[in-house]
Amino acid sequence: MNLGHLLDQTARRLPDRMAMIWGDHGWSWLAMRARVDAMARLLAAEYGVGKGDRVLVQSQNNNQMWESLWACLKLGAIWVPANFRGTPADLRWMAELAEPRLLICEAAFPDHAAICDLPVLAIGAAAFGPDIDARLALHEAAPLRPADVDRDDPAWLFFTSGATGKPKAAVLTHGQMGFVIANHLADLIPGTTEDDASLVVAPLSHGAGIHQMLQVARGVPTILPAGPFDPAEVWRLVAAHRVSNMFTVPTIVKLLTEHPSVDRHDHSSLRHVIYAGAPMYRADQRRALDRLGPVLVQYFGLGEVTGCITVLPARLHDASATWDREGSCGFARTGMQVEIQDETGAPLPPGHTGELCVTGGAVFAGYWRNPEANARAFRNGWFRTGDLGHMDEEGFFYLTGRESDMFISGGSNIHPREIEEKLLTHPEVSECAVLGMPDPTWGEVGVAICVTRDGSRPDLGDWLASRIARYKMPRRFLFWDALPRSGYGKITKRLVRDELVRRDALTDTGADG
Incomplete structure (x- = not known):
């Protein structure tokens, strides 16, 4: 079709x-x-x-x-x-x-x-x-x-965010996208009808555009903010139009739920606040749940699989400190097959870390005019996400980071996400990123770039010492006013590394800055 x-x-x-409302x-x-x-x-x-x-x-x-x-x-x-x-x-x-x-x-x-x-x-x-x-x-x-x-006729060239090198164009087809729309409706916003309303808080050129196609399929009005991103205006529109769903990324959820206007407007109409594009740190997750209630829906999925890899529905989110799904990105999406594989493509048993790979109707048709990238991305019919993680006995998946983010220090594999999660539980740390940097003795060591809420520089090394293994401890802590973001609002390691190079901070052994 x-x-x-x-x-x-x-x-x-x-x-x-109404199909669309944009300002007046x-x-x-x-x-x-x-x-x-x-x-x-x-x-x-x-x-x-x-x-x-x-x-x-x-x-x-x-x-x-x-x-x-x-x-x-x-x-x-x-x-x-x-x-x-x-x-x-x-x-x-x-x-x-x-x-x-x-x-x-x-x-x-x-x-x-x-x-x-x-x-x-x-x-x-x-x-x-x-x-x-x-x-x-x-x-x-x-x-x-x-x-x-035909099913395999291209409909959309979806450009990746270009984490490495120039962006590639993923070919999304009519048949594949039809599967995705049905899958998203079933797994992300079940029960949606024309009586709902959807607010757009991200560019329609990418994931938000996919999400709004669901609204067309169900006759849901799309609400477009009339100006640049403004949390107060977002919450005003949620109240005015009784918005029930919106798609966004973790950094925007963080900005929205930390803004004082969240408490000045009625957001009780919200049922599904879908976040994707990057994992959401636990501290931010708990804050959002406290502010909004049980409305968060997480999905993991790259543009190449149009979002359809895993889902963690609202009913499985929990703000409690004893939540047994902490760190999970959910279970396999309806009609999709997800595996943790080793470097040969063999499936790994639960609890073992490997590359998350996926196959099924949502997988794209390949990169436009890029056979070399296609050869790297597919193995034995499976799309290789480049994300590392493991699966538990019940089929829930847990990401430990991008394969390209991992660094090796003294022969040990170190996944930055674990360290970042710990740092974000510090009351003064608002954002952080951990990267590997060259070291003549250990091969690589960690550097943590942190943003604090009040511009302070706490002793994070001493605070972190009792919370992670010694070999995972970053050797340097840098404090910046803000972390660089991509055009989609995401904090990417490539941009942080580029900024480190610009500041000559990868080789600088002087004061933090």
Whole structure:
């Protein structure tokens, strides 16, 4: 099935119900379908977009950006959204790899439009191309039947966050995405109907866009904040629209639940606050549960598996100190097979650490035009996540970190996450990251970069000494005002290491800084 049918089905069933609310603007399902169909005709007639063609999109969250996805789906074209926080050079790299038919670019990004040698359609008034809304009026808005597609026809080029080297484009297909949507509805937001509401607090170009496709399938209105991320505005919208679900990442959950506005607005409508993209530290998890109640839903899943690897539902989260699932990312998703494997691909028994590997209907079709990356990513039909962890006797999985994050000190494997979890239980530590750094004696030793709540520099070495084994103790503790974040709001070790290099802190043996 062409995924574009989801919009048609919902518009037919709920024509007058709200599809999207963005500030003072709103569109019904019937109005959104009409806009999408006019946009599809515009792309086809004026830019020659057809089945298999790529359409590159550089935009912040707005209704036109979201409608462009559905217009591409209906044509059988391939949506290629960029992280709007990326540089013009990042967008040029995406254009070189994807070879799109055109660029849809928000007016706020003229430098991005200029750097790509492509026809440009603008979102808003811009000198670099015609305004998409002005052009829509010239094209018929009558229902457009979606193009016929096969299960394995690409629908979306999902660019990875580029933890190592340049981002790769994961190919998401119509059939695979259909499986993902059904899986997410079953495992993440069961019982969702048109009487719910969903708030967007992350870029629609990535995981949040996948999540909002579920809302289209169920006729749930999407609420878009009108400005930049603002916790107070988020909580106001939750109360105003009786929001029941939202997708985000742990760092945003942390910001939302630490902000004083969380206690000034009614958030009792929330049933599912889904967090993914990175593990959530236990201290942050407990704070969120205390503020919001039992609404947290964790899933583990890379873009290559479109989120569908494991799930820890709300009923299994617990704020108590004796919670027996602490550190778990949950159990295997419906219809997916997950294993901990050794370096040969053999499954390991419960309690043994290895690489988490997955197979099933949610696994992507491979990287776009990158056979070398595909050869590394797949082994015997299994996708290799690069994440290390173990499984317990009941089938719950526990991540210990990325394979690339682990370092070896004096012959012992050290997983930074364990140390980070301990550091975050210190009352003054707000954020931290632990990395391995070269050492002439031990090969590598740990360095802990910490952010404290009040800018203080506590003696963390003395405090940590009784809490972890001596060989795991970081040799240095650095205190920064903030840790660098990716365009998706995540703290990544690559960015922290880059900042260490910039500050010459990997070789500096002087005072902490």
